[in-house]
Amino acid sequence: MPEPSPSPSKxxxxxxxxxxxxxxxxxxxxxCAPSGRSAAVSFYQSKPEVIGYFDELLARFRDERxxxxxxxxxTTDLSAGFARSAPPDLGCSNYNFEIARFVEHGALxxxxxxxxxxxxxxxxxxxxxxxxxxxxxxxxxxxxxxxxGVLYNREIFDRHGLEVPTTWSELLDVCEALAGAGVTxxxxxxxxxxxxxxxxxxxxxxxxxDVTAFFQALAEQxxxxxxxxxxxxxxxxREPVERMLTLTRYVNPDAANKGYGDGNLAFARGEAAMYFxxxxxxxxxxxxxxxxxxxxxPLPMTEDPADRKVRVNVDLALWVPEMSPRQEAARELVSFLxxxxxxxxxxxxxxxxxxxxxxxxxxxPALVEVQxxxxxxxxxxxxxxxxxESIPLHNYVQSLVTGADPDTVLRTLDADWARLxxxx
Amino acid sequence: xxxxxxxxVTATLLLCTLAVLVPLYVTVTMxxxxxxxxxxxxxxxxxxxxxxxxxxxxWRLTSFPRAFTVSVLVTLVSVVGTVILSSAASYAVAxxxxxRLFRWSFFYLLxxxxxxxxVLALSQxxxxxxxxxxxxxxxxxxxxxxxxxxxxxxxxxxxRSLPAELEESARLDGATTWQVFWRLVFPxxxxxxxxxxxxxxxxxxxDFMMPSMITADPALxxxxxxxxxxxxxxxxxxxxxxxxxxxxxxxxxxxxxxTQRWVMSGVTQGAVK
Numbered sequence: 151m152p153e154p155s156p157s158p159s160k161x162x163x164x165x166x167x168x169x170x171x172x173x174x175x176x177x178x179x180x181x182c183a184p185s186g187r188s189a190a191v192s193f194y195q196s197k198p199e200v201i202g203y204f205d206e207l208l209a210r211f212r213d214e215r216x217x218x219x220x221x222x223x224x225t226t227d228l229s230a231g232f233a234r235s236a237p238p239d240l241g242c243s244n245y246n247f248e249i250a251r252f253v254e255h256g257a258l259x260x261x262x263x264x265x266x267x268x269x270x271x272x273x274x275x276x277x278x279x280x281x282x283x284x285x286x287x288x289x290x291x292x293x294x295x296x297x298x299g300v301l302y303n304r305e306i307f308d309r310h311g312l313e314v315p316t317t318w319s320e321l322l323d324v325c326e327a328l329a330g331a332g333v334t335x336x337x338x339x340x341x342x343x344x345x346x347x348x349x350x351x352x353x354x355x356x357x358x359x360d361v362t363a364f365f366q367a368l369a370e371q372x373x374x375x376x377x378x379x380x381x382x383x384x385x386x387x388r389e390p391v392e393r394m395l396t397l398t399r400y401v402n403p404d405a406a407n408k409g410y411g412d413g414n415l416a417f418a419r420g421e422a423a424m425y426f427x428x429x430x431x432x433x434x435x436x437x438x439x440x441x442x443x444x445x446x447x448p449l450p451m452t453e454d455p456a457d458r459k460v461r462v463n464v465d466l467a468l469w470v471p472e473m474s475p476r477q478e479a480a481r482e483l484v485s486f487l488x489x490x491x492x493x494x495x496x497x498x499x500x501x502x503x504x505x506x507x508x509x510x511x512x513x514x515p516a517l518v519e520v521q522x523x524x525x526x527x528x529x530x531x532x533x534x535x536x537x538x539e540s541i542p543l544h545n546y547v548q549s550l551v552t553g554a555d556p557d558t559v560l561r562t563l564d565a566d567w568a569r570l571x572x573x574x
Numbered sequence: 575x576x577x578x579x580x581x582x583v584t585a586t587l588l589l590c591t592l593a594v595l596v597p598l599y600v601t602v603t604m605x606x607x608x609x610x611x612x613x614x615x616x617x618x619x620x621x622x623x624x625x626x627x628x629x630x631x632x633w634r635l636t637s638f639p640r641a642f643t644v645s646v647l648v649t650l651v652s653v654v655g656t657v658i659l660s661s662a663a664s665y666a667v668a669x670x671x672x673x674r675l676f677r678w679s680f681f682y683l684l685x686x687x688x689x690x691x692x693v694l695a696l697s698q699x700x701x702x703x704x705x706x707x708x709x710x711x712x713x714x715x716x717x718x719x720x721x722x723x724x725x726x727x728x729x730x731x732x733x734r735s736l737p738a739e740l741e742e743s744a745r746l747d748g749a750t751t752w753q754v755f756w757r758l759v760f761p762x763x764x765x766x767x768x769x770x771x772x773x774x775x776x777x778x779x780x781d782f783m784m785p786s787m788i789t790a791d792p793a794l795x796x797x798x799x800x801x802x803x804x805x806x807x808x809x810x811x812x813x814x815x816x817x818x819x820x821x822x823x824x825x826x827x828x829x830x831x832x833t834q835r836w837v838m839s840g841v842t843q844g845a846v847k
Contacts, residue, residue, distance in 0.1 A: 192792070198803045198811075201635065223792040225799050230787035233696055234703030411810050415615045430808035437613050 190219035191479045194226055194238035197466070199433070200500060204242070207496075211486050218479045232257060237471040240480040242487070245290060245464035247539050250282030252471070253289040259472045262288035264481060266488040269506040273527040278464065280362055280531060291484065293466040293493060294502035297520050297529065298428030300353065301435075304443040306333060306423040314447045316455035318393070325400040328423050337422035338401035339413040340551055343544035344534075348461075349426030351547045352532035354394040356461050357451030359386050361530040372571035375564050383567070384560040387533075391556045393451065398551050406552060418442055428461070429501040429517060444516045448523055460520050462529040465502055541566045601823070604816035605629060612813035632818035636800045637793075645796040646825075648710045648785070649778040652717035656774040657767050660722050664729030665755055669741075680730065686723040691716075691784055699787050708790040716788065717778045725770040732766040733759070768836040779826060797822045 195204050201224055208220050223238050231237040232252065243249055252258055261267055267288050274292055283289070302314070310331050315321040328335040339345045355361070367381040377384050402408070402422060411434075417425040418438035425431070426449075435442060448458040468487065470480045487493065490508055497504050501514055503524055511521050523529060537543040546559050604612060605628055606621040612628075632638070663683065670676040691698070702712040736759070744754050760767075786799040801822060804815035 196803065198635075198806045199809055201803065221793070224803055225786065225792045225795045226790075227786045230695075230699045231790070233699045234708060234790065236703065236708070236790055411613060412615060414810075415613060428808075434613065434809060437610055 189476075190221040191240060191476050191483060192221050192223045192226075192238045193240050193242065193483065194223045194228070195242040195466075196224045197244070200496075203496070203499070207487070207492065211483060214486070215482060218482060220483060228252070232471070232473075235473055237473065239470065239474040239476045240483050241469045241471070242293060242466055243469075245278070245281060245292070245467040246535065247281075249290070249467070249469065252469075253282035253284055256284045256287070257472055258284070258287070258289040258469045259474075259477060260287040260289070261291050261468075261470060261481075261484065264291075264484065266485060266506075267291060269488070269508060271505055271507055271509075274464070274505060276362055277462065277529075277531050278467075280365055280536065281464075290464075290467040290469045291488065292464045292505040293468050293487070294464075294497050294500065295505050295524075296428050296430065296463050296465045296501075297503050297517065297524050298348070298461045298463075298532075299446040299448045299520050301417065301425040301427055301431065301516070302445050302447060303417070303420055303423050304445045306420065307445075314445070315450050316458065317450050317453045319453065321450050322396070325397070329400055334402045334422040335400040336397060336402075336424045336426065337408075337413050337417050338398070338405040338426070338551070339408045339410055340406045340548060341409040343548040345410050345413065345427070346547045346551055347534035347544035348428065348532055350394050350397060350551065351391075351543075352461050352534050353426055353449040354397070354451060355387055355390040355533045356530040357449050357457070357459060358390045358393070359533070361533055361536070365533070365536050368567065373568050375568040375571065377561060377564060379564075382560075383563040384557065387560055387563075388556065390451070391550060391560065395550065395556065414438070428463075429514075432501055432514070432516060446516050446520050448520065448528075458523065459528045459530050460523045461532050462503075462524070463532055463535055464505075537563075537567075538570060540570060601816050601820055604812055605820045606817075607813045609811065609813050612816075613810055628813035628817040629821070631814045632821065635803065635814065636797070636818055638818075638821060640793070641795060641797045641800045642821075642825075644710050644794055645779065645798075648714045648717065648796055649775060651711075651714035652721065652778040653771050653774045655714065655718035656721040656725050657771050659718060660725035660770065661729050661760060661763055661767065662755065663722070664726050664733055665759055667726070668730050668733040669738075680726070683723045683726050686720070687727075691720060695783070695787055702788050703790070708788055710785070710789060710794050710796070713781075713785045713788050713796070714778075716784060717774070717781065720784075721770075721774045721777060725774070728770055729763065729766055732763065736762055765836070768833070772833075772836075775829070776826075 193204070193208065195201070201222070205222055208222055211218075211220060226238055228237065228241075228243075228248065237257075241249070270292060274295070278290065278292060306328075307314070310327060310333070312324050312327060313320075315324045325335040338350065364381060364386055368375060371379055371381055375382055398405075402416070408416070410431075413425060413427070414431055414434040415438055416422060417431075418435040420439075420442070429446075432444065435444065448460045450458050468484050470477060470484065474480060488506070490506070493506065494504055494509055496502065497509065498513060501512075501517060503512055503517075503521075504510065511525075512518060534543050534547070541563065543563070546554075546563060550556060550559055600617050603619070603621055604617070606624045606626070607628070608621075608623065608625050609628075611619070611621065663679075667676050667680045698716065699708075702708045702716075707715065740758060740762075741754050744758050749757065780798060781796070782798045782802070785796045786802070789795055789799075801815075801818050804811065804818060
């Protein structure tokens with residue numbers, strides 16, 4: 151700091167006057183603002199489509215338990231909340247890498263002693279642990295599951311006398327038959343990388359690779375991952391990627407300049423027979439064609455029909471932060487939300503699959519087709535969901551479908567994985 | 575003088591105008607479309623049938639009156655705070671340039687220009703939480719702080735162009751420093767205050783990251799943060815989203831219509847130095 155130079159007669163008093171004024175103004179502002187935290191349980195849920203739905207649920211909860219105040223929080227920045235030691239008291243969010251960080255650092259409390267934890271479908275536990283886990287804790291309780299496969303237009307299939315393919319060669323036959331009849335077999339939207347990652351890439355890889363085993367081995371291997379290691383993207387993903395590129399021969403020629411919205415519109419208008427999107431697209435398609443007869447089938451990637459699997463992801467999971475001062479109230483809200491009639495109604499309304507052992511089967515006319523695969527635990531987590539976001543997997547996949555060399559891209563992916571493992 | 579038309583310049587300007595008007599047109603028409611028409615892939619069509627449903631839905635989802643009030647208050651405090659603080663600081667710096675303390679404090683203030691908020695986000699989140707400023711008041715204060723360096727730079731440059739003789743004559747008449755500043759210098763700074771105020775207004779009104787991280791109570795969030803709920807990967811409710819953008823844009827456009835004169839003169843003022 152430079153030394154203050156001698157000041158004129160009135161200098162210091164003026165300066166201190168200003169300083170005092172500033173401090174005073176700051177205090178006044180703080181005083182006027184309502185206190186940041188109220189005693190209400192803050193319920194964080196930010197899936198835009200269902201904000202209104204959860205508002206109604208919370209109103210019901212207030213009626214049933216007048217002693218507990220709850221506030222619906224749709225905007226909080228989670229990292230900031232945890233950083234200032236004031237996270238939401240109960241979260242209900244997509245179970246992805248954002249929340250995985252908090253799980254792995256032990257920031258979420260153990261919900262394993264709640265009776266609701268025993269109702270969770272045991273087939274799902276390995277998948278939840280694969281995304282993130284903390285030793286000895288049940289950090290999250292799943293709330294809603296999305297089961298995804300290939301959306302297909304039943305009417306187009308019927309018109310051309312086609313059956314749902316059960317093997318890889320049947321799939322290629324279906325594509326050939328459709329292309330021969332002048333119908334676009336698959337609608338792809340390459341402008342938005344995530345649509346390729348969760349669709350073409352995940353379905354082809356998930357249908358051939360044992361995703362859980364692969365990523366467990368990859369995690370153990372860590373920094374040793376490379377072209378010569380026993381498990382690597384280059385070894386195990388090579389064939390799926392090649393088959394994915396085979397499928398790209400059957401996509402709409404203008405795929406490179408189409409986005410998610412275009413895809414929903416085109417599929418809804420019957421411009422293509424198949425569309426690699428999850429159930430979330432059904433509501434968008436219904437905006438244009440509510441009557442469209444859509445079905446779902448798992449993408450067959452081998453010659454054995456018994457190998458067919460569907461892609462799942464935990465769309466919503468409940469968690470209570472360790473540092474929340476209102477654990478008891480938050481847990482009461484958890485129990486309320488997981489009451490069979492509440493959680494089952496939510497899943498039925500939002501095209502989700504139940505995550506509890508007592509959940510009823512789905513009733514949506516498209517999704518009933520994939521219920522058997524869910525019941526038989528013939529499912530996998532999308533590989534694109536298991537690669538940390540600091541590796542731009544979706545962009546790599548986009549480069550693959552637009553002509554990059556698979557070998558180079560997969561090597562890059564391995565190198566990225568090893569580098570990330572070395573750092574953490 | 576003949577009214578000759580400079581074709582290339584006019585064409586370029588027309589194109590530039592379109593770049594602003596076309597998105598604006600889409601925003602306005604989209605806000606009045608039905609959910610079905612909004613996703614039909616034809617952004618330029620007129621709404622048919624026109625509906626106010628999207629506006630009502632956006633109003634409800636964003637709790638518009640509340641978020642709007644918070645946004646207005648934060649912006650107001652930050653504009654007024656920026657103008658007063660940085661003009662006073664610049665006056666002190668510009669008139670005491672020969673003294674080291676003031677010179678260095680000027681450099682110190684300028685140094686803050688090289689510290690963007692994302693770099694300081696984590697520490698700011700913790701600090702504001704510790705001192706109870708994790709609310710819109712904290713956001714407004716931080717907006718003033720982050721605006722301070724650039725505004726001081728503008729004011730200082732402008733102050734140097736004001737003749738010191740004016741102040742001397744005021745001094746001779748017995749005015750104190752305080753009086754000189756408020757009665758003489760601050761009014762003379764008006765054009766630059768308009769520029770600084772406009773910059774502060776835009777920065778504060780449009781800011782997303784700072785309020786989203788600093789404000790703890792979701793009920794006190796500003797408009798841009800609340801509108802983030804429309805940025806969703808899996809669903810496209812363009813009609814509702816654009817209705818809410820329209821409502822958020824309207825104040826800025828109205829302010830611009832009324833202050834156009836000062837905005838134009840302010841921009842050129844900033845350009846000279």
